[in-house]
Amino acid sequence: MLTQSMIPHHIVHEPTLLRRLSEFSAVIIPDQRYLSPKVLDALGDWVRGGGVLLSAGFSGTLDRSYTETGTFALQDLLGVKLEGRYEPSHAYIEVTDDRLKPRTLDMPHLAECPFALARPVSEDVQTLARLRKCYLRSDGEYLLRWSPVGEDTGYPAITIRKVGKGWAAYIAGDVFHAYQVKNQWTLKHIVANLMRLTVDAPPVTVEAPAWLGVTLMRQPARGRTLVHLVNHHGDHAVDTNYRCVEEVLPVAGVRVTIACPSRPSKVTLEPGGEVPEWRYDEGVLRVEVPQVAVHVVVAVEG
Numbered sequence: 001m002l003t004q005s006m007i008p009h010h011i012v013h014e015p016t017l018l019r020r021l022s023e024f025s026a027v028i029i030p031d032q033r034y035l036s037p038k039v040l041d042a043l044g045d046w047v048r049g050g051g052v053l054l055s056a057g058f059s060g061t062l063d064r065s066y067t068e069t070g071t072f073a074l075q076d077l078l079g080v081k082l083e084g085r086y087e088p089s090h091a092y093i094e095v096t097d098d099r100l101k102p103r104t105l106d107m108p109h110l111a112e113c114p115f116a117l118a119r120p121v122s123e124d125v126q127t128l129a130r131l132r133k134c135y136l137r138s139d140g141e142y143l144l145r146w147s148p149v150g151e152d153t154g155y156p157a158i159t160i161r162k163v164g165k166g167w168a169a170y171i172a173g174d175v176f177h178a179y180q181v182k183n184q185w186t187l188k189h190i191v192a193n194l195m196r197l198t199v200d201a202p203p204v205t206v207e208a209p210a211w212l213g214v215t216l217m218r219q220p221a222r223g224r225t226l227v228h229l230v231n232h233h234g235d236h237a238v239d240t241n242y243r244c245v246e247e248v249l250p251v252a253g254v255r256v257t258i259a260c261p262s263r264p265s266k267v268t269l270e271p272g273g274e275v276p277e278w279r280y281d282e283g284v285l286r287v288e289v290p291q292v293a294v295h296v297v298v299a300v301e302g
Contacts, residue, residue: 005192031057048164079122265302
């Protein structure tokens with residue numbers, strides 16, 4: 001989902017997260033049921049210092065013995081209280097805040113995943129989307145394999161809350177799993193809009209006519225920052241409906257924006273060392289990449 005929104009990210013385990021937490025702008029916890037006390041303490045301080053936390057589903061609802069606690073370990077940060085579970089296999093996310101609507105459809109969005117019924121308990125919690133039930137027949141059965149949208153559950157689907165200098169966001173269902181099983185394309189735009197809403201200064205953003213894989217890498221020993229751009233050629237199904245790519249079409253007219261504390265001494269496109277058109281202004285480097293055939297690296301020195 002993040003790859004297809006051109007949002008660079010890393011997948012880490014808890015020891016790496018604790019060691020490198022200060023390096024990240026945002027942390028996503030996608031239905032991670034058990035969270036250690038060390039991680040919980042570190043995340044609290046990090047969010048209050050300016051970090052963005054996105055928790056999804058039933059994250060932090062198991063204790064060390066993997067027994068359900070009936071509460072969110074992150075309740076104080078998220079400002080929402082776990083009150084139950086929506087039992088049917090799927091439900092609908094109805095976006096009510098215009099800031100999450102770009103590139104989506106004006107309709108409730110299907111998500112096949114378990115949903116938590118979470119009640120806001122802090123006055124500063126903002127509800128950005130409502131959780132809608134799926135329609136059930138009079139006998140309690142689904143109308144279809146994925147039933148149409150039903151009535152409001154009375155609970156939010158997406159919330160955000162300002163905590164200190166940072167943000168704590170919550171999505172009531174594991175939308176990452178939902179995207180994996182159903183390939184419901186609007187979900188990736190909702191998540192991308194949520195990240196762009198809460199992360200003030202992302203380390204790198206990419207504007208392109210087709211999505212590219214984006215990976216950010218630093219080489220401290222050489223004083224370089226590398227932005228890898230990979231052309232996968234179009235959409236990739238994630239619901240086991242594999243496709244064969246016969247020809248990779250180049251992506252032209254790519255703009256890369258990189259947060260840069262000082263003016264770089266050198267900007268090149270690798271391999272090859274080509275010097276692209278670039279400009280630097282007040283901590284922001286903008287690089288024009290003429291074309292990405294398969295793989296291009298934007299290398300920034302200094």
